[in-house]
Amino acid sequence: MFLTISLFSRILVYLTAMKIIKNFSPNYDKKKRSVNSIKIIVIHYTGMQSERESIDRLCNYNSKVSSHYLVNQKGKVFRLVQDRYVAWHAGKSYWLKYKNLNKNSIGIELVNKGHQFGYTKFKQNQISSLIKLCKKLIKKYRIDRKNIVGHSDIAPMRKLDPGEKFPWEFLAKKNVGIWHNQKLSILKKYRKIKILEKKDKKKFVNDLNKIGYCFLLKNKSFFSKIIKAFQRRFRKELIDGILDKECFIIAQNLAKKL
Numbered sequence: 001m002f003l004t005i006s007l008f009s010r011i012l013v014y015l016t017a018m019k020i021i022k023n024f025s026p027n028y029d030k031k032k033r034s035v036n037s038i039k040i041i042v043i044h045y046t047g048m049q050s051e052r053e054s055i056d057r058l059c060n061y062n063s064k065v066s067s068h069y070l071v072n073q074k075g076k077v078f079r080l081v082q083d084r085y086v087a088w089h090a091g092k093s094y095w096l097k098y099k100n101l102n103k104n105s106i107g108i109e110l111v112n113k114g115h116q117f118g119y120t121k122f123k124q125n126q127i128s129s130l131i132k133l134c135k136k137l138i139k140k141y142r143i144d145r146k147n148i149v150g151h152s153d154i155a156p157m158r159k160l161d162p163g164e165k166f167p168w169e170f171l172a173k174k175n176v177g178i179w180h181n182q183k184l185s186i187l188k189k190y191r192k193i194k195i196l197e198k199k200d201k202k203k204f205v206n207d208l209n210k211i212g213y214c215f216l217l218k219n220k221s222f223f224s225k226i227i228k229a230f231q232r233r234f235r236k237e238l239i240d241g242i243l244d245k246e247c248f249i250i251a252q253n254l255a256k257k258l
């Protein structure tokens with residue numbers, strides 16, 4: 001029976017304009033949500049061996065996972081779940097005042113093998129299509145720039161995607177997401193200079209809160225995981241989970257603008 005669903009899911013219907021390919025996933029809440037509840041875009045990578053395998057999983061009833069869109073490496077966009085339904089992509093997650101983000105977000109999967117199976121650079125066509133899609137969604141649902149996030153930002157204990165190869169800076173230049181305005185050549189000088197003062201650590205936590213990160217637990221391992229998520233996104237040159245002055249300056253700069 002599931003094979004039938006899977007075959008059915010591959011009946012592709014081309015839509016106009018963005019050439020979004022309609023596919024079917026049964027994995028969503030059957031109750032429609034209000035347009036106003038859509039506040040966040042969560043970017044993922046598929047983390048599987050192939051595109052086919054990824055689409056099959058996201059459309060298989062047994063997997064209990066899905067996303068609204070999937071963008072393949074050639075830049076083709078697949079719609080798996082309609083925006084007005086809650087897709088199952090974020091899991092246990094937190095961002096700003098939001099908790100368990102499925103109900104407030106749109107999930108976009110990018111085909112990439114991920115850290116487990118051979119993480120590769122995202123393809124140019126894939127990123128161009130993603131930007132187009134995000135712009136459309138941002139406009140339609142009036143999504144705040146700071147609410148364009150990666151899965152690892154909202155679930156730092158469990159997730160690494162979309163990972164350090166994802167071009168956040170490039171997206172921000174196209175008005176999708178946020179970025180700082182500090183020069184890398186200057187920032188570099190502050191790399192690995194540890195932040196020791198308690199008040200500076202506190203300020204860093206406040207700045208991260210302002211950006212959206214939630215410090216749920218007050219232990220070292222959680223702190224380090226959040227810093228890693230922050231670094232994966234904003235300081236990909238060194239992802240060590242240690243708060244240094246470069247991270248401090250970046251966070252301060254980002255928070256100031258929000």
Ligand SMILES: [Zn+2]
Nearest residue numbers: 044045151161
């Ligand atoms: Zn994910």
